[in-house]
Amino acid sequence: METAGLRPLYRATVKPEWVDYNGHMSEPWYVFVFGETSDAFYDLIGLGDAARRATHSSVYTVESHIWFLRELKVREAFLVGTRVISHDAKRVLLYHELARAGDGTVAAASEILALHVDTNGPRVVPFSAAVKERIAALAAEDAREPPPKRASRSLAFATKA
Amino acid sequence: METAGLRPLYRATVKPEWVDYNGHMSEPWYVFVFGETSDAFYDLIGLGDAARRATHSSVYTVESHIWFLRELKVREAFLVGTRVISHDAKRVLLYHELARAGDGTVAAASEILALHVDTNGPRVVPFSAAVKERIAALAAEDAREPPPKRASRSLAFATKA
Numbered sequence: 001m002e003t004a005g006l007r008p009l010y011r012a013t014v015k016p017e018w019v020d021y022n023g024h025m026s027e028p029w030y031v032f033v034f035g036e037t038s039d040a041f042y043d044l045i046g047l048g049d050a051a052r053r054a055t056h057s058s059v060y061t062v063e064s065h066i067w068f069l070r071e072l073k074v075r076e077a078f079l080v081g082t083r084v085i086s087h088d089a090k091r092v093l094l095y096h097e098l099a100r101a102g103d104g105t106v107a108a109a110s111e112i113l114a115l116h117v118d119t120n121g122p123r124v125v126p127f128s129a130a131v132k133e134r135i136a137a138l139a140a141e142d143a144r145e146p147p148p149k150r151a152s153r154s155l156a157f158a159t160k161a
Numbered sequence: 162m163e164t165a166g167l168r169p170l171y172r173a174t175v176k177p178e179w180v181d182y183n184g185h186m187s188e189p190w191y192v193f194v195f196g197e198t199s200d201a202f203y204d205l206i207g208l209g210d211a212a213r214r215a216t217h218s219s220v221y222t223v224e225s226h227i228w229f230l231r232e233l234k235v236r237e238a239f240l241v242g243t244r245v246i247s248h249d250a251k252r253v254l255l256y257h258e259l260a261r262a263g264d265g266t267v268a269a270a271s272e273i274l275a276l277h278v279d280t281n282g283p284r285v286v287p288f289s290a291a292v293k294e295r296i297a298a299l300a301a302e303d304a305r306e307p308p309p310k311r312a313s314r315s316l317a318f319a320t321k322a
Contacts, residue, residue, distance in 0.1 A: 022221065022280065028189040028192040031189040035189065060183065060229070061188055061229055063226075063227065064188070064227050066227075067224050068223050068225075071283070
């Protein structure tokens with residue numbers, strides 16, 4: 001992958017029904033794939049499906065940015081890697097990169113700002129201490145590599161003009 | 162709608178299959194809806210489905226930014242309005258806003274940078290004179306209102322760090 005320090009979290013192959021009239025993977029499916037990757041990240045930090053149900057909590061995306069860099073054709077295999085860019089008590093900013101399995105060419109990237117939510121509201125609430133610790137540990141691992149050139153440097157992403 | 166000067170281009174109701182485990186419309190469906198709205202805009206400028214096939218041209222999204230502002234529940238009706246933010250010989254930067262049909266509350270917005278492409282390459286090619294003229298006419302109409310507060314001011318969107 002183009003950017004070092006990404007944690008591989010999702011692998012798939014472009015399905016025939018993911019392809020649009022241009023003969024390549026269509027935009028909603030990139031978002032689906034990046035969403036599956038975010039879910040894999042939430043599993044890692046203790047906010048997987050079972051934990052969300054048990055604690056009536058969830059993680060809502062409030063803003064995303066996607067770069068469509070190269071086409072993906074039907075049956076192409078790819079993987080998606082992730083790193084934490086920034087985080088605070090209630091928010092996490094993730095960076096995903098999608099690379100072709102064949103030659104590692106980066107075909108797309110996405111930045112996702114997500115909020116921790118009590119689904120009974122819904123209202124924004126802090127991460128539990130255990131989840132926060134897990135995010136901090138992953139962020140510290142990721143910070144060993146320089147930030148990806150495309151990504152924002154902080155949660156300020158959310159408020160840019 | 163929150164922002165004046167938007168051209169209504171797409172109306173729909175949230176379908177049961179668009180709703181995820183959080184009980185609200187899921188991210189890929191926002192992208193689908195904004196894509197349908199972009200297609201309606203391409204119809205307006207003479208780059209609808211038939212024209213694209215006849216001239217082996219198309220419009221590829223290369224970058225998008227989405228703001229998820231409020232939840233959309235199943236069976237909620239909404240409309241999407243669009244304006245041109247910026248354009249040049251080969252590119253157009255669109256701003257979409259999705260509002261609830263009931264009270265006009267803006268629930269999401271998106272900015273989309275798209276390139277005109279010769280699908281035989283695919284390679285980026287200039288818009289035809291007729292299409293360029295049509296984009297310029299719509300952009301001139303839209304420029305009567307101040308730019309939406311969320312949107313970029315220019316195509317520089319594509320190259321921001």
